[in-house]
Amino acid sequence: MSYARQMLDTYPRPPAVDAGLLAAAIEAASDCAQACTADTDADLGEQNLAEMVTCIRLCLNCADICTATARVLSRPAEFDPSATRLLLGACAAICQSCGNECERHAHMPHCRICAEACRRCDRACRDLLDAWG
Amino acid sequence: MSYARQMLDTYPRPPAVDAGLLAAAIEAASDCAQACTADTDADLGEQNLAEMVTCIRLCLNCADICTATARVLSRPAEFDPSATRLLLGACAAICQSCGNECERHAHMPHCRICAEACRRCDRACRDLLDAWG
Amino acid sequence: MSYARQMLDTYPRPPAVDAGLLAAAIEAASDCAQACTADTDADLGEQNLAEMVTCIRLCLNCADICTATARVLSRPAEFDPSATRLLLGACAAICQSCGNECERHAHMPHCRICAEACRRCDRACRDLLDAWG
Amino acid sequence: MSYARQMLDTYPRPPAVDAGLLAAAIEAASDCAQACTADTDADLGEQNLAEMVTCIRLCLNCADICTATARVLSRPAEFDPSATRLLLGACAAICQSCGNECERHAHMPHCRICAEACRRCDRACRDLLDAWG
Numbered sequence: 307m308s309y310a311r312q313m314l315d316t317y318p319r320p321p322a323v324d325a326g327l328l329a330a331a332i333e334a335a336s337d338c339a340q341a342c343t344a345d346t347d348a349d350l351g352e353q354n355l356a357e358m359v360t361c362i363r364l365c366l367n368c369a370d371i372c373t374a375t376a377r378v379l380s381r382p383a384e385f386d387p388s389a390t391r392l393l394l395g396a397c398a399a400i401c402q403s404c405g406n407e408c409e410r411h412a413h414m415p416h417c418r419i420c421a422e423a424c425r426r427c428d429r430a431c432r433d434l435l436d437a438w439g
Numbered sequence: 440m441s442y443a444r445q446m447l448d449t450y451p452r453p454p455a456v457d458a459g460l461l462a463a464a465i466e467a468a469s470d471c472a473q474a475c476t477a478d479t480d481a482d483l484g485e486q487n488l489a490e491m492v493t494c495i496r497l498c499l500n501c502a503d504i505c506t507a508t509a510r511v512l513s514r515p516a517e518f519d520p521s522a523t524r525l526l527l528g529a530c531a532a533i534c535q536s537c538g539n540e541c542e543r544h545a546h547m548p549h550c551r552i553c554a555e556a557c558r559r560c561d562r563a564c565r566d567l568l569d570a571w572g
Numbered sequence: 573m574s575y576a577r578q579m580l581d582t583y584p585r586p587p588a589v590d591a592g593l594l595a596a597a598i599e600a601a602s603d604c605a606q607a608c609t610a611d612t613d614a615d616l617g618e619q620n621l622a623e624m625v626t627c628i629r630l631c632l633n634c635a636d637i638c639t640a641t642a643r644v645l646s647r648p649a650e651f652d653p654s655a656t657r658l659l660l661g662a663c664a665a666i667c668q669s670c671g672n673e674c675e676r677h678a679h680m681p682h683c684r685i686c687a688e689a690c691r692r693c694d695r696a697c698r699d700l701l702d703a704w705g
Numbered sequence: 706m707s708y709a710r711q712m713l714d715t716y717p718r719p720p721a722v723d724a725g726l727l728a729a730a731i732e733a734a735s736d737c738a739q740a741c742t743a744d745t746d747a748d749l750g751e752q753n754l755a756e757m758v759t760c761i762r763l764c765l766n767c768a769d770i771c772t773a774t775a776r777v778l779s780r781p782a783e784f785d786p787s788a789t790r791l792l793l794g795a796c797a798a799i800c801q802s803c804g805n806e807c808e809r810h811a812h813m814p815h816c817r818i819c820a821e822a823c824r825r826c827d828r829a830c831r832d833l834l835d836a837w838g
Contacts, residue, residue: 313610316681344579347647374507381613392529400522415582446743449814477712480780514746548715640773658795666788
């Protein structure tokens, strides 16, 4: 079991949303930040650099928004409703854009893996938003 | 002149939004992240700790969202429209909540200064959102 | 297999250090950043807040240094030798201090889990430093 | 006066090091993180991309280490001596490497400005380390 899930299970009061969905979003955002950071470095090693520029830019933004999202979701005691929803929306949106771009380069294994991490995070953020109602 | 503004002035093509508003938002978000981080540490040194918990939690979230916002805005060549707008909205929202809470403790100089940083960032994000149309 | 390891396996040239040790350090630092962020929030919900202040401060610093370490290690193509070694040393040092403090509160499950995450990251950073020679 | 300096002046007990040197290091690290993030984006818009790869990689690492350094220094109540010194050393080291590389491209205004931000942060970190003894 991930630390994210273990930590949530130690909270005296259950969080305002389903702990499973919350843990899944924390892990997906944290993993996606890592994959996008690594993908940027791998993209920079490719021959056809000019074709990778948009991918690099999206990965950099995706890593930063995912990092902030993972941190904010890791503090479940008191969510600011408006800011958290908008941040989850921003995270899903950048993961969708970045995932689409990485998929265009899916013949490169690093972009294929990164696209998968983006898809998972996009879904996890939307599932959490849906559960919040 | 700030580095943020100097850097924007070196761009071959002008960014998609007014460089003055963009530089103001980058600086305000960067300053607010710093003020919220310092305020958390100062709050933890107060006697009446129980009364500072909400302030600390908001400052932590505000610092993380401001850090992500400053980074994303610092890459003006290609903004992802949807993610950037939602992130600016999230940043304005958390700055408003955090500024309100810090203002409740404005008799403590560190909270008064932090409230000011939050107000400035809230305004700068909303001004940028308005300019984007 | 983690994304960190999968991404490393897609690199055309193997990284300058053992990919297993590198992936372990990336994952441990990323997990420790998350555990420390969650532990801060859980600490703030405890009754005896005054006794948790040092733990909160160490967790905040540990989360920030671990986040930077995970990001820098996720870009294996060209490590700056001096900065990377010092950063790994800083990460191991803060994980040791934070782990010791969390262990003092190990009767609280959230601190016990966080101590474990700190120990694992401390070890992973030292193993990587040793391998670098 | 910067928020960093204003916040330090509100501390009931003076920090363990000179407040002027501490504020200078916080501001320099925060500014350098911003300049390096913006420089990465500007580098990606250059024609001769292959020549910018090392600069981009150093800027990305420099931004992350500077962000962590600015945050840790912004919590002056209790510094972990060993971790803080190593982190300051890592920050000075990456600023030196990144500043050297940016200087090689100083005919590009964005790299010239970024080199200046790196030099200032390198110096501020070393001044703080010297003052700590």
